[in-house]
Amino acid sequence: MNEPIQDRLVTLRRSLHRHPEPAWREFATTARLVEEIRAIGVDELAVGPDAYDPADRMAVPDADLEPWLERARERGADEALLERMTGGNTGAVAVLDRGEGPAIGLRVDIDGLFIEESDDDDHDPAAEGFRSEIDGTMHACGHDAHMTWGLAVLEAIKASDFSGRLVVFFQPAEETSGGGCPMAKSEFAEGLDYLLAIHVGLDHPTGEVVAGIEKPLAMCHVDATIEGTSAHAGKAPNEGDNAMHAMGTAIENAYGIPRHADGMTRVNIGYAEAGSASNVIAERAHMEAEARGETTELMEYMKDRLERTVRSAARMHGCRADVEVVSESPRADSDPELQSLVSEVATGVDGIDRVLPAADFGASEDATFLMERVQRDGGLATYLIVGTDHPTSHHTPTFDVDEDSLAHGVDVLVETIRTLEHQHPVARNESER
Template identity: 40%
Template sequence: MSSNFVKELAPQLVEWRRTLHKLPELGFLEYITTYRLGKELISMGFTLHVGKDALDSDARMGLPATEDINAHEEKAAKWGVDAEWLEKMRGGNTGLVAIWDTGKQGDHVGFRFDIDALPINESTDESHLPTKNNFISDEKNVMHACGHDGHATIGLGVAKFISENTDSLKGRFTLLFQPAEEGGRGARAMTAKGWLDDAHRFYSGHIGVKSMPVGTIAATTKGFLASTKFNISFKGVSSHAGMHPELGKNALLAATTAANNLYGIPRHNDGVTRVNVGKLTAGSGRNIIPEDSYMEIEVRGETQEVADYMAEKATRIIRAAADMHDVECIIDPVGITEVVVCDETLIPQIQEWCKNSELITEVLPEIQVSGSEDASFMINKVQEHGGKATYMLFGTKLDYPHHHPQFDYEEDVLGVAVDTFVSILRGGSSDV
């Protein structure tokens, strides 16, 4: 029955996905995306909490620059976002929470769908499906290169099923359309608002990650790493490189010294570690000693203890590099994720509930990954009070990896993911 619903919805899923893909927005700048999603959810009858009502503003991390926030608010207003909506989101308070209460006693079930894009310039190669079908990103250096356009679309599909089948469901459903997943910045702010404090079960997931056939899903994931993201600014003294090099304090050298030595942090006996210097900018000319430099880095660890070890070592190296070159440094933590441990008791339930789906061909008990996920805050919050939570994967062929200019996925995976959540809804929250 659920598969028939999804088959009929399939053209709408593709339309939603392509519309969202064409106008991507970075984390805490998803003004138009939030508005679009909200309007669809209102038409379905959901109770909405938008922007400042959906998250704890003080718990956000890694906010964009004020000038970028102001520019995107102006753009959203010109695009047509209602002033009332814009006021709720002002200052980078994007995202929304949609609530549906059946009025019948049952579990409180939460779902998370991330909505942000990445600072990547999308490929214009004719072999790239969005290029071929004219839904390539209209935004320079902004792209849905991780599938969050699909995640938001899946959320709308789940919402539509709930709204059209409420008579056969029981309990309460909370759908979190989360901003700023990239960089581990948004989930903590939504979690801190208390939406999941009494949730009995929580489900989230991701398109791809591992290349698998469409129709294959994983009920749980293992291997997500705890992570901390840092922005680092070095402040030195500019001088003429030929006439008075002794008066200069080279911020570029401090940054490169830090970058090289960060990769020398010893591995840890108790678990996997990762470090990456993702951005470094410095200097203004060949004969000018650089006064300023800026870095964006991240460290990760298999356990919280190992992640803390990496963060402590990284911080020490950065400060030592600043001291070595006699410059000042500011280390700003701008994102964080926690370790994820999915509830294995949900595996047989998900397998049972999905066994009659015409779209789901295989339910893997678990799959190993190695990234990080800020849904960890939501999962851990639910588990803290005895609830059950998991993070699933939805298979698709991946010709290019996530965060690549030609990243894309098979759009049939949208229906598979919706059918997975619908099967969970019917199996775990149904009166029939």
Template identity: 25%
Template sequence: MPLTQTLLARVIELRRTIHRFPELSYKEESTSALIRRELETLNIPYRKLATTGIRAEIKGQQEGSSKKNATIALRADMDALPIEEKTGLLFASENPGVMHACGHDGHVAMLLGAAHLLHRGDFSGRVILLFQPAEEAGNGAAQVVTEGGLDQVDMIFGGHIDTHFAPGHFTVDAGLICSYADPFIIRIHGRGGHAARPHEAIDSVVLAANLVMNMQTLVSRQINPSHAAVVTVGKLRAGTVLNAIAEEAVLEGTIRSAHPETRNCLIAALQRLIQGVQDMSNAEIELEFLDGMPAVINDTQAAGLARKAAVELVGREQVGNQEAPSLGGEDFAFYQQQVPGCLVRFGAQVAGDTRGPAHSGRYDFDEKVLTYGTQWLALVARRALDHLSGNCL
């Protein structure tokens, strides 16, 4: 089934509806309901998993020459971010303080479009459609795996919208493409006191500032400059009034690293830094690492199939490489710990646009990407099934 103008219009409509009603991780109820309705119109069976997620299955009607029942999974993430939208779009978020600021609305719409292209089952094997919750927070992919989302799956593919590249451009790479992500919380327990008598207190704000500034030297002075890494403190809370020394401060941040040895080095260096500040100040400082994400490492064979499908769709000159690994985290990595997989990037840059980057209130993408992403998802499933089922020419 080709991607007709009617189907493309439907994919765009789906994207805009999802964008208008964004939902946070594990709260994607209306998004899940929309997906189920669309699948029901195509008579595609499904089951719920991971709270709001959906696993749908399309059985191929053809028989492979090897009679192997190969199974390919395609994944789209569903959740939005706790960001106030400032795009001014006609279909802007109607949920205050929540926005699709990372393209997941497009991912869901493209996978539903691919479902339309695949639902007749004119291929050998099976295609599993995974609509996954909680990529932004909660490691939804890990929960999908725990609840059997990858049962009997041989290989998995997915894509992410990327506004650094023009529509119709793909990046496909084997090996590491997204970093290790290790979120942390630091709790400083000092001693409160009067602002005019600091010698009677242990100032948690000063200690927090000390930690923030010294963390910036962990990468610049302890990590090989050729290895990508960053330590960021994104949130700091302390104090209640201007004339009192704060007793407690809380810092929340993340370590991103593109090499296992870099990751281990930064974690150990942060622990040493905190111990040193604690010994110097007599404060009590706790460091807690939250559930992190492994790195996204694309399987060589899966990446080859992904590239072949992209080249078939848009031509060799439009398929490039990411070059350096991204320091962004992606829970697609949990799938790759179970089966071979490949995550690609779909170009979606708006020409001449000055809108904000991903995870900003002004983020948007060129909807032309929906054409290419929808077709690629369906095509890579077919080509991977052909390969695994022994139907390659």
């Protein structure tokens, strides 16, 4: 591991790609990141509960953590680190403190998805031997590239004469919107002048950079369980309270929630299960849904009405509903001043041939928690995109990245950080800190 990360971007990314771990189960991933960070040498390194308050986490699974912890142990992860991550407290924050200058945050996400990766011969990870080694789990959204960027930027800034404070958030549980909130509430987000968040691809080709996203959707994940009364479907159906029927009513009515005049709103029921046999009135049903809005307020409108719809449908059928908001994230737009600076920087980066000042995002991201925190405290934030030629869409079994974009991302981020160091366009009053 003495070889500089800059010289092994592809090797590092492929290594991370082979071992994806889903939200709050990133035990081996975090251990690998810590190993790399320690080799770089930083002024402060916080892991798991030292990086955030575990009580602020969202969408933490009730079970299924232990097999992932054991797998990390079998791969040789540091036992002291695994002990610290007990209960799914994954992720890390690395800090370089280099005297007077701006405080700059960089957020990268680290979790994988529950997707079985393709083993087709024309899928490069399969053909070149770095396909996921974990059945049913895959880095299908480029977080392996994001982690590589985070480590390489940390190394490059450490080796430079940078003056200021760099905080790199290796954030877990982005895919479930569970990890952004605790990191935004942590002490490491305090006093940041700038926040850079970054994503690869998103239908932007290799050589293209988007300096900042606009209109990310505020969103929430909602789980609902409906409890009824079972009965014999032939002999005494009148004695049952049909949880499946109640759920069906809830689903139909959810899609009938009135849209709002102030902007775009969405709702989706993505998963539903109920019942045990064809001759039994179902006594239990479970559904998983989401609501989104063009603004945080519009998301709240949809969330409130979704909850009310489910509870009303349950009562209509004599059942009870338990509705839980599992996670959520706000809307936060990139700041024009920072977008302009990133645009200027990216234009001069080798390999970048097109720079878009802004683009509508159209999806959701819990990096908005960190963006919102920095902006609320008087700083600037942007969420930039470094393009990559990906053969299929994100969240598909054949997703992959063009590895030429790895160097592009590092160069854009490093040059942006160094430019912020020298220009430092944020002017704050001490009372704002």
